[in-house]
Amino acid sequence: MKIEKYNNNNIDKDLLKAYHEATKDPSFVKLVTKIKLKEERAMKYTSKLERCVCELNNCKNCPGLHACKNPSNGYVYYPRVEDDRVYFDAIACKYMQEKNRIEANSSKMYYQPYQIKLANMKDIDKKDKKRLDAIKWIVNFYKEYKKDKHIKGLYLHGSFGSGKTYLLASLFNELTKEGAKAVICYYPEMLRHLKESFGSTFDVDMDELKTCDLLLIDDIGAENLTSWARDEVLSTILQYRMDASLPTFFTSNLNIEELEAHLSETKESVDKVKARRIIERIKQLTDDIEIISVNRRQ
Numbered sequence: 001m002k003i004e005k006y007n008n009n010n011i012d013k014d015l016l017k018a019y020h021e022a023t024k025d026p027s028f029v030k031l032v033t034k035i036k037l038k039e040e041r042a043m044k045y046t047s048k049l050e051r052c053v054c055e056l057n058n059c060k061n062c063p064g065l066h067a068c069k070n071p072s073n074g075y076v077y078y079p080r081v082e083d084d085r086v087y088f089d090a091i092a093c094k095y096m097q098e099k100n101r102i103e104a105n106s107s108k109m110y111y112q113p114y115q116i117k118l119a120n121m122k123d124i125d126k127k128d129k130k131r132l133d134a135i136k137w138i139v140n141f142y143k144e145y146k147k148d149k150h151i152k153g154l155y156l157h158g159s160f161g162s163g164k165t166y167l168l169a170s171l172f173n174e175l176t177k178e179g180a181k182a183v184i185c186y187y188p189e190m191l192r193h194l195k196e197s198f199g200s201t202f203d204v205d206m207d208e209l210k211t212c213d214l215l216l217i218d219d220i221g222a223e224n225l226t227s228w229a230r231d232e233v234l235s236t237i238l239q240y241r242m243d244a245s246l247p248t249f250f251t252s253n254l255n256i257e258e259l260e261a262h263l264s265e266t267k268e269s270v271d272k273v274k275a276r277r278i279i280e281r282i283k284q285l286t287d288d289i290e291i292i293s294v295n296r297r298q
Helices: 013-022 026-034 039-059 094-104 129-145 164-177 187-196 202-211 227-244 256-264 272-285
Strands: 075-082 085-092 108-110 153-158 182-186 214-218 248-252 286-291
Touching: 013 039, 026 039, 039 075, 039 085, 085 094, 129 153, 129 164, 129 286, 153 164, 153 256, 164 182, 164 214, 164 248, 182 187, 182 202, 187 202, 187 214, 187 227, 202 227, 214 227, 227 272, 248 286, 256 272, 272 286
Parallel strands: 108 182, 153 248, 153 286, 182 214, 214 248
Antiparallel strands: 075 085
């Protein structure tokens, strides 16, 4: 790059020297040329432009977000010229753009592995005959939900790793693309989060769980049960959704009878009546399907 000679009154010698050193890097020259920035203006931003070059170089041959070397994971510092002024923005890389696209088209999830965000109905393995009843139910729900937004959800229970969460997440993600507000929560962690959110976001979080179009309470029965979790959280959510006829889903390793026994015993006491009330709400909200299949997590 050719460097013009400027009057000492117009440009600081140190800026000129730093800029001259930076132009020895072909990547720096390429960037300045690409954004069509005049040299006199570029000299005032040498250090910031060098940072851009460094981060852009980090992006070359990067295998994914897990290996990102930039200060802001998934973003690159990049210049923008408007009216001969230079602005610097954090631009999402291709991996972050794909992550954002997937999340925009998937259900809102709490404490779920990233693979669940990728769940897609077209990718469901239909070879396992033991899962066919659940798959047929899901396909039928997908069709019927377009006609009626107030139909029953599903209580899907069975063996560990049989793909219960993935199956329902694939349904939720498809309906989210079509405008449904869906929430998937890993129930044991959600209870912990709600307990810690008193005085801050508790009411907002509870309102979302009660009112979202589609709700999946994942792994119910795996929590350390307390009377508060049963009577103040679960009962409140289910009563609201039952009254509003909002589709509600559950996954569990317990069948409905085993879940009733689990819900009847807390650290404080045994209360079979309150457990029965919860179970009756679940029965009114859902159909019941069991999956006994191979452990897909292996």
